[in-house]
Amino acid sequence: MKNKIITISREFGSGGRELGKRMADILGYSYYDRETVTEIAKRMKKDETYVSTAFEKGVFLGVPIHYNQTLAYVSPQEQDKIDLFVETKNLLTEFAEKGNCIIVGRAAGIFLHEYQPFNIFVYADMAHRVQRCLERTHEYETYTKEELEDKIRRIDKDRANYYGLVSKKPWGDKSGYHLCINTGGREIKQLAPMVATYAKEWFTTPL
Amino acid sequence: MKNKIITISREFGSGGRELGKRMADILGYSYYDRETVTEIAKRMKKDETYVSTAFEKGVFLGVPIHYNQTLAYVSPQEQDKIDLFVETKNLLTEFAEKGNCIIVGRAAGIFLHEYQPFNIFVYADMAHRVQRCLERTHEYETYTKEELEDKIRRIDKDRANYYGLVSKKPWGDKSGYHLCINTGGREIKQLAPMVATYAKEWFTTPL
Numbered sequence: 001m002k003n004k005i006i007t008i009s010r011e012f013g014s015g016g017r018e019l020g021k022r023m024a025d026i027l028g029y030s031y032y033d034r035e036t037v038t039e040i041a042k043r044m045k046k047d048e049t050y051v052s053t054a055f056e057k058g059v060f061l062g063v064p065i066h067y068n069q070t071l072a073y074v075s076p077q078e079q080d081k082i083d084l085f086v087e088t089k090n091l092l093t094e095f096a097e098k099g100n101c102i103i104v105g106r107a108a109g110i111f112l113h114e115y116q117p118f119n120i121f122v123y124a125d126m127a128h129r130v131q132r133c134l135e136r137t138h139e140y141e142t143y144t145k146e147e148l149e150d151k152i153r154r155i156d157k158d159r160a161n162y163y164g165l166v167s168k169k170p171w172g173d174k175s176g177y178h179l180c181i182n183t184g185g186r187e188i189k190q191l192a193p194m195v196a197t198y199a200k201e202w203f204t205t206p207l
Numbered sequence: 208m209k210n211k212i213i214t215i216s217r218e219f220g221s222g223g224r225e226l227g228k229r230m231a232d233i234l235g236y237s238y239y240d241r242e243t244v245t246e247i248a249k250r251m252k253k254d255e256t257y258v259s260t261a262f263e264k265g266v267f268l269g270v271p272i273h274y275n276q277t278l279a280y281v282s283p284q285e286q287d288k289i290d291l292f293v294e295t296k297n298l299l300t301e302f303a304e305k306g307n308c309i310i311v312g313r314a315a316g317i318f319l320h321e322y323q324p325f326n327i328f329v330y331a332d333m334a335h336r337v338q339r340c341l342e343r344t345h346e347y348e349t350y351t352k353e354e355l356e357d358k359i360r361r362i363d364k365d366r367a368n369y370y371g372l373v374s375k376k377p378w379g380d381k382s383g384y385h386l387c388i389n390t391g392g393r394e395i396k397q398l399a400p401m402v403a404t405y406a407k408e409w410f411t412t413p414l
Contacts, residue, residue, distance in 0.1 A: 125382060172381075174330060180387035190412040194405050201404075205397040 004029070004100040004203045005117035007109040009163070009171065012155040013129030015188040016122035019181075020104045022192035027200065030101040040087045044080075054084050055106060056158045085166070105159075109176070110166045118202050120195070121177040124184035126152065178202070211236070211307040211410045212324035214316035216370070216378065219362040220336030222395040223329035226388075227311045229399035234407065237308040247294045251287075261291050262313060263365045292373070312366075316383070317373045325409050327402070328384040331391035333359065385409070 006023065010016020017033060024031035041051040092111045095101050103112075109119035124132070130148050133140045140148055156172075163171035174180045179198065183191060213230065217223020224240060231238035248258040299318045302308050310319075316326035331339075337355050340347045347355055363379075370378035381387045386405065390398060 121381075123381060174328075174379075174381050174387045174389070175332060177387075178389045180381050180384075182381070182385045186412065190408075194408045197408075198401050198405050201401045205393065 002115070003096055003098075004199075005096050005108075005112055005115045006102045006120065006199055007112065007117045008102065008104045008120045008122060009107075009109065009159075009177065010104070010122035011124065011129065011172070012152050012159070013133045014122045014124040015132060015183045016120075017104050018188040019120075019122055019183070019192055019195065020102045022189060023196045023199065024102045026193055026196040027100070027102075030095065030099055031104075032095055032101060033104040036088070036091060036103075036106055039091055040084065043087045043091070044083050046080075051084070054080070055162055056155070081165070107163050107166045110163075118179075118199050119177045120199075121172060121174065121180045123172065123180065123182055125182075128184040209322070210303055210305075211406075212303050212315075212319055212322045213309045213327065213406055214319065214324045215309065215311045215327045215329060216314075216316065216366075216384065217311070217329035218331065218336065218379070219359050219366070220340045221329045221331040222339060222390045223327075224311050225395040226329055226390070226399055226402065227309045229396060230403045230406065231309045233400055233403040234307070234309075237302065237306055238311075239302055239308060240311040243295070243298060243310075243313055246298055247291065250294045250298070251290050253287075258291070261287070262369055263362070288372070314370050314373045317370075325386075325406050326384045327406075328379060328381065328387045330379065330387065330389055332389075335391040 006020075006029065008016050008020045010019075020033070021031055023029070037048055037052045037055060041048045044051060088106060089111050092103065092106065092108050095103060096112050096115045096117075109117055126149060129152055130145055133148055133152070134143075140151075143151070160171035167176065169176040179195075181191065181195060213227075213236070215223050215227045217226075227240070228238055230236070244255055244259045244262060248255045251258060295313060296318050299310065299313065299315050302310060303319050303322045303324075316324055333356060336359055337352055340355055340359070341350075347358075350358070367378035374383065376383040386402075388398065388402060
């Protein structure tokens, strides 16, 4: 039997990570999030910051910008991008082969397309996202509302950039997902069992 | 106890109407769709085509285009628009007061905002929408694929126009809905119980 793969893309501050974690607990699935960065960095023999920057912004830092341009020449940036994609694909495929799982971020829905994952996008209005960040992350306590909104918009833009490297459809465009969930004004712990039930049923209905 | 209101907006051909009907059957809710047009036309003393055109395209036909423009003067079109909104609001409010219900179309989620409805948007990729139209509506059997795609796009544009008369957010923009459901490649009869369960839980969790 084919393993069940759920992927979660999410706006920053919308609670997508918490949703994924809680769903994984409810469903008894494995849960993968930041550990993918650690593992891919190790395989690429790069440090984690380099890889997470590549993931988060879709840019490849710290490689020489001068190099010979000949027809068959692949620049270090291009090589790193290829490596990142290859390692991401390999790692996500390993997860998918290992058992039922939920993967947050990394455009996993695109990389694991042939596994017919159930792809979720999680979003919320700005006011609720700001509130969520302020309530849950000590680091943001010193931010003004405007600074936090700027940060949220910047992170989302980065995520969209990364997603754009592997998908023709824009990040967050609902046509790229099976279910889009607005978490605004709701507790994730209340939504998680609802979405988990939905996902469970999703996998029992034939395509 | 407050009545439970579910509103469904939908792309043409995505199966939103069937979803609403099936959910209403499962949940034991009343279901309202085209009958709103009949009833509003009666109350406005207009014929149904006039009202359905106003609903579907957001335009008001057949009224004289020449009239005096003075400061306090309301044109017949403007008066009809006001009347349509007033009668829509009144009728939808009557539905909402009467009992739990599902309302398809008419921007009901906007009109019934104070009832805190659960607002759903239903969509699918073009290929599946064309397929659905061809399979289910005899009228479309003579259409080419291109003609049907044109028709689908035109109807969606009309719906967006009407929605734009009452909402600041664009029609189909996921921020205006609690849940967006991609029906592409799935049978509505399989999705309906999943969404019904989700909606039921939605109403049991406090805001």
